[in-house]
Amino acid sequence: MDRLKLIPLIVLSALLVFIINADAGAQEEAPADTAEIVKPAPPQNVRVVDNPNDNGHYLLIRWDPSPDEGKGDNDVMGYNIYRSDKPDGEYRQMGTMPVGFYEYEDGSEEEVLAGEKNLEYMEIGETYYYKLTSVTPQDVESEFTEPVSGVPTADWFHAGKLSYFIALFLYISLVLYFIKAAKSGQKLYIRPLGGIEAIDNAIGRATEMGRPILFVLGTGTASDIATIAGYTILGRVARKTAEYQIPVLVPVNEPVMMSVAQETVRNAYIEAGRPDLYDEKNIPYVTAMQFPYVAAVNGIMIREKTATNFYMGLFHAEALLLAETGATTGAIQISGTDQPSQLPFFIAATDFTLIGEELYAASAYLSGQPLLLGPLKAQDYAKALLIVIMVIGLITMTIGWSFWYDLFSTNIT
Amino acid sequence: MGISGDIWVWIGAFLTFSIMSFLYKDNPFYKFAEHLFVGVSAAYWMCMGIWQTLVPNLIAKLHPPVVSEILPAASTKPAEYSYIIPLVLGIMFLMRLSPKGAWISRWALAFIVGTTAGSYLTRYLRSDFLGQIQYSIIPLISIEDGSFSFVGTISNIIIFLGVFCGLIYFFFSKEHKGTFGVASKVGIYILMITFGAGFGYTVMARISLLVGRMQFIFGDWLGIISR
Amino acid sequence: MKKSLPLGIVFFAGVVMFFQHFIPTDQSEFIYKYANDWLICIGVYAMLLGIWSLIRVTLHKARHDPNERFYAIVTLVSMGIMIVAGWDVDNLRAGSLFMNMFNYILIPVQATIFSLLAFYVASAAYRAFRARTVLATLLLFTAFVVMLRMIPLGYISELNQYLVAWILSVPNLAAKRAIIMGVGLGMMATSIKIILGIERQYLGGD
CATH class of the missing domain: 1.20.5 (Single alpha-helices involved in coiled-coils or other helix-helix interfaces)
Incomplete structure (x- = not known):
């Protein structure tokens, strides 16, 4: 509320006080000073600092409460914050904070808002001046405090994210170390994964039956990590199908994904020495809408009588619709996704399921490249570290120390 | 009330039955609905992509006056020439159609994949990962309202063992034998309990979807029940 | 290059x-x-x-393919009509052919296919039941306990509600955390491999 609006309010309340007192005055003489408006004391010790870890369009204004807070007639209800770009310029009210809050974030990065100049906008590096007042429940405002200035500045590093940065840096180093180890020919033991054998057997079955293989990359985007893991597995499957001369059908629901899947399969056929067998029509775009896609893929399963169905990627509610239809056709089905909500359905309806991280691991296995296996070792070390963190947590929390818990706090503004 | 006179509602009802018939077996009605559905949805998606994405996010940015009739607010803004980049990348992507230019489309693909990989690297750690670690830091003995809680303590032990064994299950560089194998086995058992809970929890939501369809048939179409 | x-x-x-x-x-x-x-x-x-x-x-x-001809034409014609109907931005308003096709073809079919899940959940449960492995049984048993909460059974229901709440907040949460942590590490490692160009299958492999 600006000061202009306060004037009629003050006049009105003064009038009210006058009438009440005039009425009381009929019985007894009122003391002269009760009709006067008592202004509360302004807030104290106003400070203006740069808002940390931001793009330089915000300032923080802090103050100590007015000594009149909680005192009878001139009790303070809140604080008004005024800003100007000159110490003795015109001050504009930017906001009000109720009692109990002694910090206000002022500013905006939007220079223009809905076609008009945004008055809250703050320029990086400019000096802004602030004056504060306290206000009583009767809207009586105190005198202004002396102007205090501040300069908003942009930060080149978000200090609050330092812990993430360090954690990531360590993890990246660990991954790089094992990639290097794998590169230098160091033998890294990786246990045999159940899913790999299942994948090879399933391809074998389709060849025995001479029927096509269906490969579904899910309904994520082309660059989701699960989809990318799916491409690698598709590459391996396609290579085998090229060798055994059975078609692999890859209906896709995202055009970028379609292009990648086509490239992947084409290259697999070239590597297998059978580029002549590659048919782009086997890897069509169907539609981007989830359930029309399901309808079409279900149709393919039934009409093409696919012997083996793969579901590798990011899946939503279509997971069960596809997997159940596939199960009724008697196809061997191998699934893998990193979506915990769809895993139950894949586990119930398919013959083998790669759970979460196993999907990525299987993709690294099947790539046949040692470089891709190296990071699996890093993932294991990180898991071991997580276990250590939990054990330390269990001990410290049982004793009653919370520092370890606080260390992993995620509250970042 | 009474049976609907709206031709569109009849079409909706016919398609609903056509799709439902798939539960019995594949048949020409289903096949018809499926093919209709694919055609309509592919076109729908493309039209929406053009009008809701390409026009406001690309054309309006490059040459605002063009959209003065449909997006008056955007048409008065100055042009942003940085949007030439997606224009060029998009055209590069379409080069796939020509056998000779296919390799150029990889540049656009590289941009898409690189950008997402870079953001995945940081996003996952922040949104889920650290929070899960913090929640897994729990005391062995649970004290509730100042006194020892037996159930709380058992729960804490199970949470700890659950996360512990679950992580062991996902170890790839160590053979799952001996004690390690036992832990891994416990891990997969606990995973199955989780999947079972997810399964059971979803059933209700799925049944309510079916109820919604029944309401369409008996309410909107036949008018036997009121919605 | x-x-x-x-x-x-x-x-x-x-x-x-x-x-x-x-x-x-x-x-x-x-x-x-x-x-x-x-x-x-x-x-x-x-x-x-x-x-x-x-x-x-x-x-x-x-x-x-003569057997597929009719259906292929259905797809092409419906796509053509929809593209023509959506050619002008004015047609994206309620009551237009474009929006009617969306509301009365896409929406009902979308919803019907989604609702088929109610049947599929049941048949998947039966399939898991027939599998008779320890893991499948454990999954089904938990699913059964969680589903029971929807059926009023007096005293048993009360006990069951307590049990379901416990399952959801204790073992369920524990395993989910293990999955999320594993997936997180795997995702980050894959992202690093992609950025470094080690994982390049999406560009068509080597």
């Missing part, structure tokens, strides 16, 4: 997006906002490629 330039773009884009997360300045926010806008725009271009693929495959079916 054909191979190394795309890998260079991946590396550059990945590293920029990584550091962008830790830099709060306007320039950094600009990159974030624009990179995402650009991705969406490229996606629409790709849509044209998708439609082209769909038309080509469907036309091929219509020409060469």
Whole structure:
């Protein structure tokens, strides 16, 4: 509320006080000073600092409460914050904070808002001046405090994210170390994964039956990590199908994904020495809408009588619709996704399921490249570290120390 | 009330039955609905992509006056020439159609994949990962309202063992034998309990979807029940 | 050149997006906002490629497969009508042919297919039941306990509600955490492999 609006309010309340007192005055003489408006004391010790870890369009204004807070007639209800770009310029009210809050974030990065100049906008590096007042429940405002200035500045590093940065840096180093180890020919033991054998057997079955293989990359985007893991597995499957001369059908629901899947399969056929067998029509775009896609893929399963169905990627509610239809056709089905909500359905309806991280691991296995296996070792070390963190947590929390818990706090503004 | 006179509602009802018939077996009605559905949805998606994405996010940015009739607010803004980049990348992507230019489309693909990989690297750690670690830091003995809680303590032990064994299950560089194998086995058992809970929890939501369809048939179409 | 330039773009884009997360300045926010806008725009271009693929495959079916001819024509005609109906932005308003086709063809079919899940959940449960493995049994038993909460059974229900709440908040949460942590580590490792150009299957392998 600006000061202009306060004037009629003050006049009105003064009038009210006058009438009440005039009425009381009929019985007894009122003391002269009760009709006067008592202004509360302004807030104290106003400070203006740069808002940390931001793009330089915000300032923080802090103050100590007015000594009149909680005192009878001139009790303070809140604080008004005024800003100007000159110490003795015109001050504009930017906001009000109720009692109990002694910090206000002022500013905006939007220079223009809905076609008009945004008055809250703050320029990086400019000096802004602030004056504060306290206000009583009767809207009586105190005198202004002396102007205090501040300069908003942009930060080149978000200090609050330092812990993430360090954690990531360590993890990246660990991954790089094992990639290097794998590169230098160091033998890294990786246990045999159940899913790999299942994948090879399933391809074998389709060849025995001479029927096509269906490969579904899910309904994520082309660059989701699960989809990318799916491409690698598709590459391996396609290579085998090229060798055994059975078609692999890859209906896709995202055009970028379609292009990648086509490239992947084409290259697999070239590597297998059978580029002549590659048919782009086997890897069509169907539609981007989830359930029309399901309808079409279900149709393919039934009409093409696919012997083996793969579901590798990011899946939503279509997971069960596809997997159940596939199960009724008697196809061997191998699934893998990193979506915990769809895993139950894949586990119930398919013959083998790669759970979460196993999907990525299987993709690294099947790539046949040692470089891709190296990071699996890093993932294991990180898991071991997580276990250590939990054990330390269990001990410290049982004793009653919370520092370890606080260390992993995620509250970042 | 009474049976609907709206031709569109009849079409909706016919398609609903056509799709439902798939539960019995594949048949020409289903096949018809499926093919209709694919055609309509592919076109729908493309039209929406053009009008809701390409026009406001690309054309309006490059040459605002063009959209003065449909997006008056955007048409008065100055042009942003940085949007030439997606224009060029998009055209590069379409080069796939020509056998000779296919390799150029990889540049656009590289941009898409690189950008997402870079953001995945940081996003996952922040949104889920650290929070899960913090929640897994729990005391062995649970004290509730100042006194020892037996159930709380058992729960804490199970949470700890659950996360512990679950992580062991996902170890790839160590053979799952001996004690390690036992832990891994416990891990997969606990995973199955989780999947079972997810399964059971979803059933209700799925049944309510079916109820919604029944309401369409008996309410909107036949008018036997009121919605 | 054909191979190394795309890998260079991946590396550059990945590293920029990584550091962008830790830099709060306007320039950094600009990159974030624009990179995402650009991705969406490229996606629409790709849509044209998708439609082209769909038309080509469907036309091929219509020409060469007499059994599929009728259905291929259904797809082509319905797609054609929808594209013509959505040609003008005015047709995106309620009551137009475009919106009617959306509301009375797409929506009911979408909802019906989704509702088929009610049947599929049951048949999947039966399939798991027949599998008779320890793991499947454990899954089904838990699912059964959780489903029981929807059936009023007096005293048993009360006990069951307590049990379900416990399952959801204790073992369920524990295993979910293990999955999320594993997936997180795997995702980050894969992202690193992509940025470094070690994982390059999506560019068509080596």
